[in-house]
Amino acid sequence: MSGSLNITAAVVDPALLDLPWDLPLETWPDDTIAALPKGISRHLVRFVHLSGYVIAVKETTDELARREYDLLRTLQRLEVPCVEPVAVISGRTDDNGAPLAPVLVTRHLKFSLPYRALFSQALRPDTATRLVDALAVLLARLHIIGFFWGDVSLSNTLFRRDAGSFAAYLVDAETGKLYAGGLSNGQRENDLEIARVNIAGELMDLAAGGRVEEDLDPVEVSERIVAQYRTLWKELTGWESFPNKERWRINERVTRLNELGFDIEELAIKTDEEGTEVRIQPKVVDAGHHQRRLLRLTGIDAQENQARRLLNDLDSYSATFTRRQLDEEAMAHEWLAQVFEPVVRAIPRELKGRLEPPEVFHQLLEHRWFMSQDQARDIPLAEALGSYIDDILRHRRDEATVINPPTSAITLPVLLEEEADDADDWRSKV
Incomplete structure (x- = not known):
């Protein structure tokens, strides 16, 4: 290692020092490179093995690297879905003392893929719309906290499966800026x-x-993201007026937002002078309503739609449980020990990386439902689990880290078989 490295990191992994920083990123040896699919980027990006996990190393300028590192750290503190910043490394030189470009290091997001890797032979319209819907939710979350992205695209986003939908994560914050006073309508429309x-x-x-x-x-x-975003933004921030006698609509608004996966910290409520009309507007909205409830009750960290599905199963289990004197926390512990954890333990070791456990559980519930429809009987979970493992899970590729394909986005081969979204496709798999 030549020169004197400058490393900026919250927690430094000593293994960072062992990487060949004295070489241009494009010439790093194959034994350090993790062959993962990646999206299109204006900068050179390579995936690298480090201490049992994978990092993304991006060559850029010192100013841009430090700015993006700080932005990503701030977004993480605000609990916005984004990649985890690891370090900024500057002061690189080659063996002859010539300067090399600084790099931004981020941690690869497990079970995530760029949009180009989320189809097999041809991108289906329903898959494309689900990706756009997920991106609309991410954009609304960013705008709520006052973040202007400046380069919104599928390429700058990673996607993780979320119970039949997708969850979107910001990857590239290079053009972004956080405004303490929030965004103007013009800034939001520009991003859109x-x-x-x-x-x-x-x-x-x-x-x-x-x-x-x-x-x-x-x-x-592409027009769909405009419509989806505006519908969501109106629900999250818009004023709603109704007669004073219909105050139940306050709870209805809160329930709608909870169903969308958002929590309200404060409501602005105004009444007119005659007291005949009420106007309400959510003031502070936090995403992850179901995620937080599931994490609090069970310790399971899941995506929002996955959490909603698991909570529905938990609630169904509670409704049929005989010892009704158990409180919510005790019932959740019972469901975790008797239902969820046995399913996770039953997955063969060689299949553990195919999908995240919450996604496996969601797909198992789907599989059992269609089996029950086909056979016109209630299918025990254990029976459905064996069928799901053999007929569905065993035929998937690993998504924890999809390895072996070339990292060129243009020549990316078939990586995944997209799971079917409708009953007929699921039936054919059963």
């Missing part, structure tokens, strides 16, 4: 227009390469 144009272009690029199904309209899909 950037998203619409970028998504249309990305899908057109796939279409030109024959990577989408014929009935997928890139422009129509």
Whole structure:
């Protein structure tokens, strides 16, 4: 290692010092590189093995690296879904003393993939719309905290499966800026227009390469993020008026937001002088309503839709449990020990990396439901589990870290078989 490295990190992994920082990133030896699929980036990015996990190393300028590192740390503190910043490394030189580009190091997000890896042979319209819906939720969450992204796109996002949907994570914050006073409507609309144009272009690029199904309209899909975002933003922040006698609609608004996965910390409530009309507006909204409840009751860290599905099963279990004197926490402990954990332990070791445990449990419940429909009887969970492992899970690729494909996004081969979204496809698998 030549030169004097400058490392900025909250917690330094000593193994960072063993990486070949005296070499240009493009020439790093194969034994350090993790062959993971990656999206398109304006900078050179390589995935690297480090201390039993994988990091992403991006060559950039010192100013941009430090700025993005600080932004990602702030977003993490605000509990926004994003990649974890590890370090900024500057002061790199080669063996001849020539300077090398500084790098930003982030931790690879397990069970996540770029959008180009989330289809098999051709991107289906329903998959594309689910990706866009997830991105709309992420964009709304960012705007709520006053974050202007500046380069909203599918390429700058990672996706994790979330009980039939996707959860979106911000990857590239290089163009972003956090405003303490919040965003203006113009700033939000600017981000939204950037998203619409970028998504249309990305899908057109796939279409030109024959990577989408014929009935997928890139422009129509890209317009969806505008509609989805505006509907969500209105629900999260808009004023609602109703007669004073219909005050039950306050709870209804809160319930709707909870169902969308958001919690309200404060409501602004106004009445007119005659006391005949009430206006309400949520003031502070936090995402992760079901995630927090599931984590509090069981310790399971899941995506929002996964958490909602697991909580539904927990509630069903509680409703049929005979010892009704148990409180919610005790019942959750019982469900965890008797239902969820036995399912996780039953997954063969060689299949553990196929999907996250909450996603496995969600798919198992789906599988059991369709088995019950086909056979017109209640299917015990244990019976459905054996069928699911043999007929579904065993035929999936690992998603903890999808390895072996080349890292070129353009030549990425088939990585995954997209799970079916409708009953007929699930039935064919059963």
